[in-house]
Amino acid sequence: MAEVAPKLREVFVEALDLGDGVDVENLKYRDIEAWDSVGHMALVAAIEDEFDVEFDTDQVIDMSSFKVAVDMVTELQSKNA
Amino acid sequence: MPDLSGKIALVTGGTRGIGLATARALAEAGATVVLTGRDEERAKRAAAEAGAAAGLALDVTDAKAVSTLVRGVAKEHGALDIVVANAGIMEDALLGMIREELVETTLSTNVAGTLHTVQAAARAMMRKKTGAIVVLASIVGEHGSAGQTVYAASKAAVANIARSAAKELGRSGIRVNAVAPGVIETDLTAGLSEDAVAENVGKTPLGRLGRPEDVAKAIRFLVSDEASFVTGQVLGIDGGLVL
Numbered sequence: 563m564a565e566v567a568p569k570l571r572e573v574f575v576e577a578l579d580l581g582d583g584v585d586v587e588n589l590k591y592r593d594i595e596a597w598d599s600v601g602h603m604a605l606v607a608a609i610e611d612e613f614d615v616e617f618d619t620d621q622v623i624d625m626s627s628f629k630v631a632v633d634m635v636t637e638l639q640s641k642n643a
Numbered sequence: 644m645p646d647l648s649g650k651i652a653l654v655t656g657g658t659r660g661i662g663l664a665t666a667r668a669l670a671e672a673g674a675t676v677v678l679t680g681r682d683e684e685r686a687k688r689a690a691a692e693a694g695a696a697a698g699l700a701l702d703v704t705d706a707k708a709v710s711t712l713v714r715g716v717a718k719e720h721g722a723l724d725i726v727v728a729n730a731g732i733m734e735d736a737l738l739g740m741i742r743e744e745l746v747e748t749t750l751s752t753n754v755a756g757t758l759h760t761v762q763a764a765a766r767a768m769m770r771k772k773t774g775a776i777v778v779l780a781s782i783v784g785e786h787g788s789a790g791q792t793v794y795a796a797s798k799a800a801v802a803n804i805a806r807s808a809a810k811e812l813g814r815s816g817i818r819v820n821a822v823a824p825g826v827i828e829t830d831l832t833a834g835l836s837e838d839a840v841a842e843n844v845g846k847t848p849l850g851r852l853g854r855p856e857d858v859a860k861a862i863r864f865l866v867s868d869e870a871s872f873v874t875g876q877v878l879g880i881d882g883g884l885v886l
Binding site: 599606 | 718772815
């Protein structure tokens with residue numbers, strides 16, 4: 563998680579165009595206007611590109627927070643390793 | 644014709660008929676085209692015939708396979724600008740003769756398959772916040788047709804995938820439209836009797852059946868910048884046919 567989180571934080575900031583005041587590590591889906599269903603698709607695509615992983619539909623729907631995203635990416639990377 | 648140079652396009656169900664003509668039309672306009680079909684060898688032959696860059700095997704009912712392929716195309720070519728969700732099936736059955744299997748196969752291919760393709764395309768296009776998607780509806784989906792209840796229902800659903808997805812994706816710069824062909828001379832309509840052909844031609848003000856190229860050119864317009872303010876539309880390509 564320690565390795566994934568900082569990079570994932572950068573992806574969140576870029577994909578959702580987050581400002582400095584946003585507490586990314588505790589961010590949850592729909593906490594902010596930018597992370598709606600459309601923003602979610604852009605975010606998922608950005609994470610897939612950055613980490614070279616692929617989420618299935620259930621994972622896309624279940625990615626409800628930054629912390630969940632960290633866990634998912636970590637799990638997918640360990641499977642790919 | 645519009646200039647699609649530098650654009651990366653994907654056409655599902657591109658091995659014959661409207662799909663093949665569309666792949667050819669997009670390639671002629673300068674796009675790099677990847678087409679798909681259920682059979683890999685057939686897809687490769689079609690790609691060579693259409694001037695496409697690649698022909699790949701794809702079963703659009705498999706959501707994971709669609710996602711993987713779309714992502715792969717976008718990754719290999721650096722972007723995905725155009726997607727034509729053309730893959731579909733048509734089998735006629737009068738109301739009392741509709742088997743459950745026909746309902747399942749038609750809806751899984753025409754509706755779920757189109758939905759999988761649009762979902763994957765939207766994800767691939769979202770980062771650049773630009774892109775154009777066209778799905779294949781049908782005149783019978785707009786007006787109904789005796790003996791085609793299941794097919795008509797599936798194509799009505801496809802038209803509404805376009806209308807709804809256009810509303811969701813517009814602010815991300817992604818346009819979604821549908822074409823609704825009338826009676827087009829393809830393998831799907833090759834079994835029509837001479838009387839049926841004559842009847843359809845008689846009901847068509849332009850006095851002939853449609854050709855795959857008629858639909859392909861309309862699709863090419865819709866995915867081009869010439870249609871940059873067009874989204875959520877279902878464009879009839881039917882010679883004015885009235886069912």
